[in-house]
Amino acid sequence: xxxxxxxxxxxxxxxxxxxxxxELFERAAYYAVFIAITLYLTDVVGFDDVAxxxxxxxxxxxxxxxxxxxxxxxxxxxxxxxxxxxxxxxxVGYFTLGALPYKAIVPAALVVLMFGGSFIKSIITGTVAxxxxxxxxxxxxxxxxxxxxxxxxxxxxxxxPIRINLGLTSINFYAAAMTFxxxxxxxxxxxxxxxxxxxxxxxxxxxxxxxVVTNLRLLVLILIVSGFWIIQQQMYATMPKYVLRTVGPLAxxxxxxxxxxxxxxxxxxxxxxxMRRVRAITSMNVxxxxxxxxxxxxxxxxxxxxxxxxxxxxxxxITAHPITIMLIxxxxxxxxxESFISPRYLEFFSLQAPKGEEGLYLGxxxxxxxxxxxxxxxxxxxxxxxxxxxxxxxxxxxxxTAYDQANYIWFYFAAIGLASAxxxxxxxxxxxxxxxxxxSPAGAEQ
Numbered sequence: 001x002x003x004x005x006x007x008x009x010x011x012x013x014x015x016x017x018x019x020x021x022x023e024l025f026e027r028a029a030y031y032a033v034f035i036a037i038t039l040y041l042t043d044v045v046g047f048d049d050v051a052x053x054x055x056x057x058x059x060x061x062x063x064x065x066x067x068x069x070x071x072x073x074x075x076x077x078x079x080x081x082x083x084x085x086x087x088x089x090x091x092v093g094y095f096t097l098g099a100l101p102y103k104a105i106v107p108a109a110l111v112v113l114m115f116g117g118s119f120i121k122s123i124i125t126g127t128v129a130x131x132x133x134x135x136x137x138x139x140x141x142x143x144x145x146x147x148x149x150x151x152x153x154x155x156x157x158x159x160x161p162i163r164i165n166l167g168l169t170s171i172n173f174y175a176a177a178m179t180f181x182x183x184x185x186x187x188x189x190x191x192x193x194x195x196x197x198x199x200x201x202x203x204x205x206x207x208x209x210x211x212v213v214t215n216l217r218l219l220v221l222i223l224i225v226s227g228f229w230i231i232q233q234q235m236y237a238t239m240p241k242y243v244l245r246t247v248g249p250l251a252x253x254x255x256x257x258x259x260x261x262x263x264x265x266x267x268x269x270x271x272x273x274x275m276r277r278v279r280a281i282t283s284m285n286v287x288x289x290x291x292x293x294x295x296x297x298x299x300x301x302x303x304x305x306x307x308x309x310x311x312x313x314x315x316x317x318i319t320a321h322p323i324t325i326m327l328i329x330x331x332x333x334x335x336x337x338e339s340f341i342s343p344r345y346l347e348f349f350s351l352q353a354p355k356g357e358e359g360l361y362l363g364x365x366x367x368x369x370x371x372x373x374x375x376x377x378x379x380x381x382x383x384x385x386x387x388x389x390x391x392x393x394x395x396x397x398x399x400x401t402a403y404d405q406a407n408y409i410w411f412y413f414a415a416i417g418l419a420s421a422x423x424x425x426x427x428x429x430x431x432x433x434x435x436x437x438x439x440s441p442a443g444a445e446q
Contacts, residue, residue, distance in 0.1 A: 101169060
């Protein structure tokens with residue numbers, strides 16, 4: 001890249017770079033806490049696996065449900081005031097989560113975090129949109145998503161040594177420090193690039209939501225794709241407790257989960273280019289069919305253990321437990337599936353929306369993450385209680401055999417993945433038939 005082109009590539013206003021910098025801080029805080037959230041709720045706060053799962057699922061679901069509404073509010077308040085409020089809420093929420101680990105307080109702290117985080121999602125993406133032009137928008141969003149992935153990777157990387165050396169509670173204080181640093185940055189450097197009062201009102205946003213969820217065609221698609229994300233949610237819902245309880249307390253679910261963003265970043269451009277000439281639904285079907293394979297890989301660790309024992313040598317003098325190896329293998333396949341699905345999902349979703357109203361409906365295109373958070377975490381809690389229970393609830397005799405069938409958890413998610421893949425294939429066939437019946441060969445409505 002020649003110097004003049006490079007200079008143009010990075011030329012965005014200060015609000016853009018400030019927003020992306022604090023997005024990195026926010027994601028580093030969020031993912032450090034989120035990878036350990038169910039552990040914290042059981043091991044420190046004292047909830048059982050089922051209650052911890054439902055609380056975590058509702059918290060995650062709120063992060064995906066609220067942004068259209070907090071975004072409408074941010075448009076009225078102004079981005080600068082809203083982003084300062086958001087980071088204040090996040091700083092208070094994370095600090096409270098660590099300082100007051102009581103059953104009566106923690107859910108309230110999570111609600112505060114839910115609102116603060118949902119403001120951030122809408123404000124940062126709004127800032128990126130309003131500080132870029134038609135010519136620079138693709139580049140602007142590429143930089144934004146790069147910051148998201150760097151923040152996610154950094155947060156989970158740091159969460160492991162913090163948990164091991166300082167304890168689970170300290171992760172919340174680390175997150176509070178990161179969001180407070182972001183608060184200082186936005187207070188001194190962030191100047192809103194958007195005029196106030198430009199967006200939809202809360203009532204208009206609610207009406208748009210109602211129209212989406214009462215559109216049966218779109219609602220069915222959202223629910224089907226939720227099956228894919230239910231399995232993805234297990235990186236946070238099931239995997240941390242599963243690997244710590246079956247491998248040992250020094251296992252690193254934080255670093256294992258980092259395999260996902262590494263593979264996505266490494267493959268998404270290649271996969272998108274490879275599938276550029278095929279229909280969006282074809283690319284999505286490939287990804288959906290990979291998901292049950294990923295869950296079956298995770299379930300197959302006993303086969304590897306029976307062949308090689310509990311410690312397998314890897315290149316570079318590294319050894320790993322068969323459970324760790326198969327979890328990583330499954331996450332690699334999940335990440336590949338995400339590369340096939342995510343870039344094409346919104347394209348396919350927009351094709352299902354009423355003509356001329358695609359923008360309105362795309363605002364709620366990520367409702368699948370709302371449903372998958374609640375269902376994915378909720379299901380996880382019951383499966384952990386049944387197949388991989390909290391060791392503190394076991395007698396010494398029970399502990400000897402309590403985890404013999406822990407890998408069965410992944411068979412349930414393999415079944416969910418296969419059912420979702422078949423449902424998406426049927427959905428595409430049915431909607432194609434419906435569209436062909438509605439439109440005559442000449443292109444006129446029948």
